[in-house]
Amino acid sequence: MSAPFNLLDFDAEGLVAWFAERGEKPFRARQVLRWIHREGCDDFESMTDVAKTLRARLQGEAFVGAPRPVKDSTSSDGTRKWLLDVGNGNAVETVFIPERSRGTLCVSSQAGCALDCAFCSTGKQGFNRNLSASEIVGQLWLANRLLGAVADAGDEAPSDGDDLPPNGRVISNVVMMGMGEPLANFDSVVTALRLMLDDNAYGLSRRRVTVSTSGIVPAMDRLREECPVALAVSLHAPDDALRDRLVPINRKYPLRELMAACQRYLERAPRDFVTFEYVMLDGVNDSDACARTLLELVRDVPCKFNLIPFNPFANSGFQRSPAERIRRFAGILSDAGIVTTTRKTRGDDVDAACGQLAGQVLDKTRRTLRLVRQGGAD
Secondary structure, eight states: OOOEOOOOOOOOOHHHHHHHHHTTOOOHHHHHIIIIISSSOOOGOOOTOOHHHHHHHHHEEEEEOOOOOEEHHHHHHEEEEEEEEEETTTEEEEEEEEEESSSEEEEOEEEEOOOOOTHHHHHHHHHEOOOOOOHHHHHHHHHHHHOOBBBOOOOOOOSSOOOOOOOGSOOEEEESSSSGGGGGHHHHHHHHHHHHHOOTTTOOOOHHHHEEEEEEHHHHHEEEEEEEOOEEEEOSSSSSSHHHOOOOOGGGGOOOHHHHHHHHTTTTSSSSEEEEEEEEBBBTTTTTHHHHHHHTTTTTTTEEEEEEEEOOOTTTTOOOOOOHHHEEEEHHHHHTTTTTOOOOEEEGGGGGGGTTTOOOOOSSSOOOHHHHHTTTTO
């Protein structure tokens, strides 16, 4: 007898096909999809409008399984972080960031990360494997259950939106900015994205779902064709020489190719700009000259900048740029007509801030061992 199927692994098309193999009509798949994702249901017997015979069959052939939380931490600012067991000694982190006008869930796509960006705690943990679609969308499924899928009547609904999520859900936005490089796990990430966008599942608009990439150009082009959502690019340097050091994938896809890919992506994107993320590293990439070089780099790409004060971690070798230096850098970009924001540091007291997610990774890259030998880790 074959192992049961985790129905969180299927988007709508996949679930229709799975039901068709069992002689069931497409509407049955849509019914079950709504129960699983809109209602957060993992008990087939509770799916009251599904035929009893089908419910019994599902009990024997399928299950609904999200990663299991092993730690739940809440920051003084209300940010909430979950450590989720994904098996074989690996755990990933998911972060919920509540704000007055929205609730954003930061989702992981890999156990660790293979890209090894110089300033990122996740990358220093090494890499084990890609997450499955069920492990990715399961973070959203679980967070909805743990937060309460429907906002309290007295809560203020998000006020900036056309396309608010259905049923007043607490989570209004999803960003693929957790552990891992989403576009290095393309197929599973796109399956999860399609569920996030599906009106029978989470019903989020494409503008409210963001994929962040370090710049894997061929995968950016695939995403443009298959599932264009809002795009954020981890830029972090104004020229190839510095970016080669900070973001090693740049050696394969240098800035000229990356900027061209951004222009192509905007032809299909739900927003008319790309967000460039730029971590502010004291004395490294935060000079006035760097800001002016950035302006030249992005002059043909409609964009906004999100400056990220560096969030320190042990033995990183970097320091956060002083607040005044960040303000001056932002001013140079803003004065040139580029919308520029500085990200608030949220959840740093529970290591939930940008660049701090580390989880638990059974490292297959042996990167952690090399760091120890070089004296670069505890």
